[in-house]
Amino acid sequence: MNRLKELRLERGLTLKYMELGTGISFTTLSKYENNIQQPKLATRELLANYFDVDPEYLVGWSDIKRKNVQ
Numbered sequence: 829m830n831r832l833k834e835l836r837l838e839r840g841l842t843l844k845y846m847e848l849g850t851g852i853s854f855t856t857l858s859k860y861e862n863n864i865q866q867p868k869l870a871t872r873e874l875l876a877n878y879f880d881v882d883p884e885y886l887v888g889w890s891d892i893k894r895k896n897v898q
Contacts, residue, residue, distance in 0.1 A: 831886050833861040835879045850878050 836846060843861075847854045852871065859865035860875075867875065876883040884890040 830861075830863075831888055832857075832875060835881065835886075836861075839879075846878070850874060 836843070843854045843857045846852070846857055850857075852874070856865065860867055872883045872886060876886045879886070881893045882890060882895055884895075885893050
């Protein structure tokens with residue numbers, strides 16, 4: 829899940845700050861970023877919403893951050 833780290837760094841966020849904003853522990857976020865653990869679907873959606881991107885972009889299935897921007 830390299831895009832998670834990419835999005836976090838683009839926004840200048842720390843894992844601790846993300847923990848506070850998402851409710852996902854620092855340790856778990858680190859595991860996601862280092863491909864030690866994969867998030868469940870609901871967690872992917874939560875993270876995608878947090879970064880305002882499509883879940884497909886977050887997991888690397890698409891290069892388009894937001895498909896249906898209105």
